[in-house]
Amino acid sequence: MKPEISDFLPYLLNQAAELVSRDFQPFYKDRYGMLRTEWRVLFHLGHHGEMTAKQICEQASIHKTKVSRAVTALEKKRFLRRETLEDDRRFEALSLTPAGKAAFDSLAVEAAAFDASLEDMVGQDDFEALKRMLNHLIAKKS
Amino acid sequence: MKPEISDFLPYLLNQAAELVSRDFQPFYKDRYGMLRTEWRVLFHLGHHGEMTAKQICEQASIHKTKVSRAVTALEKKRFLRRETLEDDRRFEALSLTPAGKAAFDSLAVEAAAFDASLEDMVGQDDFEALKRMLNHLIAKKS
DNA sequence: TATTGTTATACTCTATAACTATA
DNA sequence: TATAGTTATAGAGTATAACAATA
Structure with a gap:
């Protein structure tokens, strides 16, 4: 018995990720002109x-080249400012401007609401289990 | 209490999908030079x-432009042949050549093994639950 | 006019190597 | 020599509009 595509986890993950991402994208894109990494x-x-680019790379599992470009874009949008650390001038302290904070506050609320709508969709218990499993899978694969 | 990124489902789905996809990609890419849609x-x-492009679009939830390009690429690799339907010359019956069938047979085995390795990673019960939830989410979002 | 499938085009995302400035 | 961050470039994936051929 050959497997159906709906039994192949890589396909399911990709399809779910794509559909969900496409639904959330307008929140950061349409109003703020951000790309996913910027968000x-x-x-x-x-x-x-306040964080350095390196800390963002590590905590968010994003490659330094992506972070570098996102930081440049956010700076150009006046959402972020940088300050070279005097202890070690290779590092920059990155922090949000008031405009950046305002965007974050608004988007954080919308993200929480969006997440809650997904919770409604799959049910509360399943939702927690789903997140736990995905975190587990990510930890194993990283 | 603001949410951590590990609590935001779109992020988790995307991260898991990316890591898992990257692991499976070599199977169809390195040996057969295929892209994801071709696979x-x-x-x-x-x-x-035998299927028409339209049937593939519907069953796999892939846009017709992607299917069209994948079909062209698979044809160029001699994995697929097309035959215009005489009933309605807008349609083409697509089917695998012997080389295409051989690639499929080999890849289907590897895909099943890969899926099984993911099952080992999360545990059998959780694995079924995970697939069920993802299918549910996809159905709701499609 | 509607449908199947193709082509063109632009944008988004990913991956990697080479580079700079600092340590 | 090593590390933080940047730039260049190519490849892969997505989205949409316009089109040709057939019905």
Whole structure:
């Protein structure tokens, strides 16, 4: 018995990720002109406060070239400012401007609501289990 | 309490999908030079036999432009042949050549083994639950 | 006019190597 | 020599409009 495509986990993950991403994309794209990596970097800075690019790379599992470009784009949008660290001038402290904070606050609320709508879709218990499994899978594969 | 990124389902889905896809990609790419959509189209034709492009679009939820390009690429690799339907000359019956069938047979085995390795990773019960939830989510979002 | 499939085009995302500035 | 971050480039994936051929 050959497997159907709906039994192949890589396909399911990709399809689900794509559909969900496409639904959330308008929130950061249409209003703020951000790309996905920019939204993620903004998310991390909004959540953790001042960080270096390297810290964002590590915490978010994003390659340094992507972070570098996202930081440049967010800076151009006046959502982020950088300050070279005097201890070690290779590092820059990245932080959100008031405009960046405002965007983050608004998007964080919308993200939470979006996540809640997904929770409604699959049910509360399943939703927690789903997140747990995905985190487990990601940890194993990273 | 602001949400961590590991609590945001779109992020988790995308990260898991990317890591898993990257692991499976070598099977169809390195040996057969296929792209992801080509592998999916091959999968469908191998599983269901003769189909039209429209049927593949519907069953696999792939846009017609992607299927069209994948079909062209698979034809160039001599994995697929087309035959215009005389009933309605807008349609073409697509089917795998012997070389295409051989590639499918080999890849189907490897895909099943890969899927099984993911099952080992998350545990059998969770694995079934995970697939069920993803299928549910996909159905709701499509 | 509607449908199947193709082509053109632009944008988004990923991956890697080479580079700079600093340590 | 090593590390933080940048730039260049190619490849892969996605989205949409316009089109040709057939019905």
